[in-house]
Amino acid sequence: MADRLAFRKEWRKIFLDSSCTCVIKHISIMKSIESPENVRRWFLRQVSELWPLAAGSLSLRTGPCIREHCSACQRGEGHASYALYGRKKNRRFSVYVPEELVPLVQQAVNNGRKLEQLLREAGLRYTVALKAKRAAAGASVRKSKAR
Numbered sequence: 001m002a003d004r005l006a007f008r009k010e011w012r013k014i015f016l017d018s019s020c021t022c023v024i025k026h027i028s029i030m031k032s033i034e035s036p037e038n039v040r041r042w043f044l045r046q047v048s049e050l051w052p053l054a055a056g057s058l059s060l061r062t063g064p065c066i067r068e069h070c071s072a073c074q075r076g077e078g079h080a081s082y083a084l085y086g087r088k089k090n091r092r093f094s095v096y097v098p099e100e101l102v103p104l105v106q107q108a109v110n111n112g113r114k115l116e117q118l119l120r121e122a123g124l125r126y127t128v129a130l131k132a133k134r135a136a137a138g139a140s141v142r143k144s145k146a147r
Contacts, residue, residue, distance in 0.1 A: 036129045043122045050115055054108035056086025058097065084109070 062078035064070070072079060082097040084105055097105050 034125060034129045035133060036126060039122060039126045039129050042125070043118065046118050047115065050111040050118075052104065052108035053112050053115060054084065054086070054105060055112045056084055056109060058082060058084055058102065058106050058109050 059082065060080055061083055062080045064073045065079050067073070082099065082102050082105075083094045084097050085092065085094050087093070
């Protein structure tokens with residue numbers, strides 16, 4: 001039992017040390033290599049793979065129909081249909097989505113969410129690249145003033 005505990009502690013230490021090393025190495029490489037133009041190229045390459053695109057959510061909704069004596073509505077089941085919900089100029093909208101188009105619209109919504117994640121990552125990477133570029137320019141200015 002003591003051997004198992006010792007093994008687990010050692011394994012955790014090795015795993016955490018290697019994980020931290022990888023993250024630190026990635027950050028240092030990212031800072032030293034990436035320029036604002038590199039970030040731009042990376043972003044455009046990632047976005048080019050995202051089509052179709054849609055913002056919003058796809059939902060299955062149930063509701064009554066307009067027929068007076070519908071057996072499904074009388075049982076309380078209603079009729080199911082899909083709708084794309086979203087916003088346009090601060091107003092909510094919903095659009096009916098036929099059953100056969102649901103997979104395509106769902107893919108578009110998923111790609112829209114991926115695009116939002118890419119925007120957040122690009123903003124961070126771009127800011128870090130600009131700061132690194134400014135620091136490098138500042139270092140060269142300081143060196144020339146010191147001479």
